[in-house]
Amino acid sequence: MPKKIEVCLTPALIDLYDIEESIVVVIDILRATSSITYGIENGAEAIIPVANVEDCLKYADKGYLLAAERNGEVVKGYDFGNSPFSYTKEKVGSKTIVLTTTNGTKALHLANKRAYQVVIGAFLNLDSLCDYLKNQHKNVLLLCAGWKDQFNLEDTLFAGAVVNKLRKNFEHFDDSSVAAEDLYLLAKDDLRKYLHKSSHSNRLAELNIEDDVVFCLQLNICNAIPVLEGERLVKLNQ
Amino acid sequence: MPKKIEVCLTPALIDLYDIEESIVVVIDILRATSSITYGIENGAEAIIPVANVEDCLKYADKGYLLAAERNGEVVKGYDFGNSPFSYTKEKVGSKTIVLTTTNGTKALHLANKRAYQVVIGAFLNLDSLCDYLKNQHKNVLLLCAGWKDQFNLEDTLFAGAVVNKLRKNFEHFDDSSVAAEDLYLLAKDDLRKYLHKSSHSNRLAELNIEDDVVFCLQLNICNAIPVLEGERLVKLNQ
Numbered sequence: 001m002p003k004k005i006e007v008c009l010t011p012a013l014i015d016l017y018d019i020e021e022s023i024v025v026v027i028d029i030l031r032a033t034s035s036i037t038y039g040i041e042n043g044a045e046a047i048i049p050v051a052n053v054e055d056c057l058k059y060a061d062k063g064y065l066l067a068a069e070r071n072g073e074v075v076k077g078y079d080f081g082n083s084p085f086s087y088t089k090e091k092v093g094s095k096t097i098v099l100t101t102t103n104g105t106k107a108l109h110l111a112n113k114r115a116y117q118v119v120i121g122a123f124l125n126l127d128s129l130c131d132y133l134k135n136q137h138k139n140v141l142l143l144c145a146g147w148k149d150q151f152n153l154e155d156t157l158f159a160g161a162v163v164n165k166l167r168k169n170f171e172h173f174d175d176s177s178v179a180a181e182d183l184y185l186l187a188k189d190d191l192r193k194y195l196h197k198s199s200h201s202n203r204l205a206e207l208n209i210e211d212d213v214v215f216c217l218q219l220n221i222c223n224a225i226p227v228l229e230g231e232r233l234v235k236l237n238q
Numbered sequence: 239m240p241k242k243i244e245v246c247l248t249p250a251l252i253d254l255y256d257i258e259e260s261i262v263v264v265i266d267i268l269r270a271t272s273s274i275t276y277g278i279e280n281g282a283e284a285i286i287p288v289a290n291v292e293d294c295l296k297y298a299d300k301g302y303l304l305a306a307e308r309n310g311e312v313v314k315g316y317d318f319g320n321s322p323f324s325y326t327k328e329k330v331g332s333k334t335i336v337l338t339t340t341n342g343t344k345a346l347h348l349a350n351k352r353a354y355q356v357v358i359g360a361f362l363n364l365d366s367l368c369d370y371l372k373n374q375h376k377n378v379l380l381l382c383a384g385w386k387d388q389f390n391l392e393d394t395l396f397a398g399a400v401v402n403k404l405r406k407n408f409e410h411f412d413d414s415s416v417a418a419e420d421l422y423l424l425a426k427d428d429l430r431k432y433l434h435k436s437s438h439s440n441r442l443a444e445l446n447i448e449d450d451v452v453f454c455l456q457l458n459i460c461n462a463i464p465v466l467e468g469e470r471l472v473k474l475n476q
Binding site: 009010012013016147148149150151152153156174175176178179182183186197198 | 247248250251254385386387388389390391394412413414416417420421424436
């Protein structure tokens with residue numbers, strides 16, 4: 001069977017895709033899947049994504065690091081927030097982290113129910129991820145976490161980057177793959193500048209996470225590919 | 239309140255939008271909204287969109303023209319199919335037509351439940367539609383009918399054309415508007431060529447509707463804007 005790449009532009013559309021035999025790549029560039037990738041690269045034993053601060057609390061007595069933010073501030077009593085700068089070797093090496101993320105967690109849980117495998121993508125591990133995908137004999141669904149079930153630019157651009165890298169290795173591409181790739185080609189010379197067009201750029205400015213945004217748009221500073229095993233994201237053994 | 243344009247990339251996402259005070263433009267370029275626009279331009283009294291051939295049958299004894307296709311062929315006993323070439327002055331002038339369309343009807347019915355007003359857009363009436371929208375003091379939702387709830391290129395390109403025409407007249411644009419506009423700007427010099435990238439181009443070729451596709455990509459051959467009144471699409475009085 002010829003290999004197929006599709007892009008699911010928001011988690012609200014995932015039921016339209018037949019993913020039982022597919023590798024699903026979950027994408028939440030600002031900032032969940034970037035922080036997860038960086039944390040796993042830096043030796044975190046596992047990262048457990050949860051949907052909200054209350055779910056995070058359930059893990060409070062297990063000796064895990066707890067990461068939770070509200071309105072861009074670390075929640076009182078928690079170890080750190082969602083900034084990738086918190087996921088350094090010193091802070092996360094050999095640790096298990098429970099990470100609160102709304103859009104990313106939703107996408108992960110939806111994919112986990114049905115997919116053959118769920119992995120994590122970010123600009124930080126783009127080449128490593130694409131090398132892996134090109135060597136599997138599986139269809140690929142690139143699942144954009146979006147923003148509250150709506151389409152967003154940053155996740156779509158990353159999906160487009162993957163499509164672009166894998167164009168010669170796959171045979172079938174859906175319309176959203178074509179669109180994502182063309183948007184990526186428009187944006188790739190200055191991703192940050194392109195994202196200023198985004199409706200979220202005001203929101204991002206208000207959260208004061210400009211340094212995080214710049215960090216998350218770096219290419220290939222990580223080799224690790226996080227993979228979902230049960231509820232835990234761990235490093236994929238290649 | 240500043241005026242906002244948003245693009246809903248498939249009917250499956252419409253519940254995310256607050257449209258009670260919005261004008262919703264339903265877009266199903268190949269071929270429902272193109273045929274509807276051309277039919278209303280050519281003097282059809284009304285066009286009633288229905289979801290399937292069975293629903294179409296309910297109108298059989300009312301003296302309406304019945305349009306129904308399956309697999310690209312006119313259904314036996316019906317007056318004509320969905321090709322815009324059937325919607326000429328000679329055929330539809332002063333007539334009421336019942337039109338079978340799956341994606342377009344679904345989008346129309348979903349919008350009709352909640353929106354302030356539902357109008358029909360196609361490349362055929364692009365300028366006329368944009369002139370109308372720019373003079374209303376309403377938010378606009380561009381609703382792409384898509385293909386079986388999935389994103390498609392042709393409807394998105396048209397949404398992008400509208401965004402591009404109205405950029406100076408509206409203040410807020412969501413991420414899907416930005417994406418649609420950029421895709422339109424990439425494609426606009428040769429829309430037909432761009433659509434060859436589409437996953438649907440094979441499907442379209444199989445249906446043998448190339449002449450229809452070329453027809454539906456013409457700009458501004460119509461002035462009429464069809465508007466939904468109850469279940470009937472009629473000419474908007476301006």
